[in-house]
Amino acid sequence: MQVFWFIPTHGDSRYLGTAEGARQIGHDYFKQIAVAADSLGYEGVLLPTGRTCEDPWVVAASLIPVTRRLKFLVAVRPGLHQPGLAARMAATFDRLSGGRLLINLVTGGDQAELEGDGVYLDHAARYEQSAEFIRIWREVIARSHEGQSLDFDGQHIQVKGAKLLFPSVQRPYPPVYFGGSSEPAHDLAAEQVDAYLTWGEPPAEVAKKIADVRARAAKHGRTLRFGIRLHVIVRESDSRAWEAAEDLISRVKDETVVNAQAAFARMDSVGQRRMAALHAKGVKRTRADLEISPNLWAGVGLVRGGAGTALVGDPHTVAERMQEYAAAGIDTFVLSGYPHLEEAYRFAELVFPLLPLALRDKLHGGPVFGEAVGNSYVPRAVVPHTALHAANSLAPDAARAASQS
Numbered sequence: 001m002q003v004f005w006f007i008p009t010h011g012d013s014r015y016l017g018t019a020e021g022a023r024q025i026g027h028d029y030f031k032q033i034a035v036a037a038d039s040l041g042y043e044g045v046l047l048p049t050g051r052t053c054e055d056p057w058v059v060a061a062s063l064i065p066v067t068r069r070l071k072f073l074v075a076v077r078p079g080l081h082q083p084g085l086a087a088r089m090a091a092t093f094d095r096l097s098g099g100r101l102l103i104n105l106v107t108g109g110d111q112a113e114l115e116g117d118g119v120y121l122d123h124a125a126r127y128e129q130s131a132e133f134i135r136i137w138r139e140v141i142a143r144s145h146e147g148q149s150l151d152f153d154g155q156h157i158q159v160k161g162a163k164l165l166f167p168s169v170q171r172p173y174p175p176v177y178f179g180g181s182s183e184p185a186h187d188l189a190a191e192q193v194d195a196y197l198t199w200g201e202p203p204a205e206v207a208k209k210i211a212d213v214r215a216r217a218a219k220h221g222r223t224l225r226f227g228i229r230l231h232v233i234v235r236e237s238d239s240r241a242w243e244a245a246e247d248l249i250s251r252v253k254d255e256t257v258v259n260a261q262a263a264f265a266r267m268d269s270v271g272q273r274r275m276a277a278l279h280a281k282g283v284k285r286t287r288a289d290l291e292i293s294p295n296l297w298a299g300v301g302l303v304r305g306g307a308g309t310a311l312v313g314d315p316h317t318v319a320e321r322m323q324e325y326a327a328a329g330i331d332t333f334v335l336s337g338y339p340h341l342e343e344a345y346r347f348a349e350l351v352f353p354l355l356p357l358a359l360r361d362k363l364h365g366g367p368v369f370g371e372a373v374g375n376s377y378v379p380r381a382v383v384p385h386t387a388l389h390a391a392n393s394l395a396p397d398a399a400r401a402a403s404q405s
Helices: 027-040 056-066 083-096 111-116 123-144 183-192 203-219 238-248 254-265 270-277 315-328 340-354 357-363 385-394 396-403
Strands: 002-006 044-046 071-076 101-105 150-153 158-162 176-179 195-199 225-234 291-293 310-313 332-336
Touching (some): 083 123, 101 123, 123 183, 176 183, 183 203, 195 203, 203 315, 225 340
Parallel strands (some): 101 176, 195 225, 225 310
């Protein structure tokens, strides 16, 4: 299991759909989140892409020197990037970061945004272009380790003598992640990428996607890893977590929801349509309306495009839901929460101790202590609330000492 966090280059706030409680977005804030994620033990961070975001390559590159282990999942965009240039960018980033680059292949689903960037292909043609793009990208980097070049004559992209002089650190190339819910997307994932990402649908639906992509990959003699993109709202109790979820959308106006849903409806992304379908067109906002699966809440998708669901609950409940996805085949969790700085700490402090032992050992560089107790000793382990509750009935003095930590 891998756990990633998120750099909110499109903005951050305490309340969705409003400027109330909004954060000043800039390098200082991105750096705070990246350093927190790196220090806490998250495997990597996802940087979003699109016209509403700061450029992910520039932001990610600026965060290399302030982090040590953190990996960066950064987008390449067929039609916006040419594969040879994207390969040079990737190889350079990988070398400068010491092998910490991950690639997010993004085909795009907003026709208006794509046309603004000069891409006029329809949905099917974009996937054809993406398949050619990533094949060239992979081959150019892989061949650079042997000093070889590539000729490719495709329907959408042609290159002659494409070559890199300076190869990547990772061999044969930095791992490629990709998400999409359409038939062409599943075919592309099965044939070419290293990890398939899905947005946070109910576990049964995610299992169906994984089974389909896995079966298609098997026909090519390939295996993939699988990841999921989710928000998280975790608190010390279920009731407090659900209160936080409802508070997150408490300032959004119905008009804002309607306008956002209208914009999403114009997109040709199958995944976005699946997200929109999860919350009954966004006009109802009670817990009963938006809890689409146990502890899976679709409230974020009322106004946010892309990933629109969150795991909501106490630490044990959230950890159990993550294990359900893991049982379905998910090994990478790309998470986020509002605001992202505080929630990175909250999730790590509350949920990391409950994750599988191998992952817990990997997350922290050393033991985690609380504040020194009585000026004489430090607590040696995090005491989960359930264990502390049991200790109260058995050893009052020990329980009191533990509670002070």
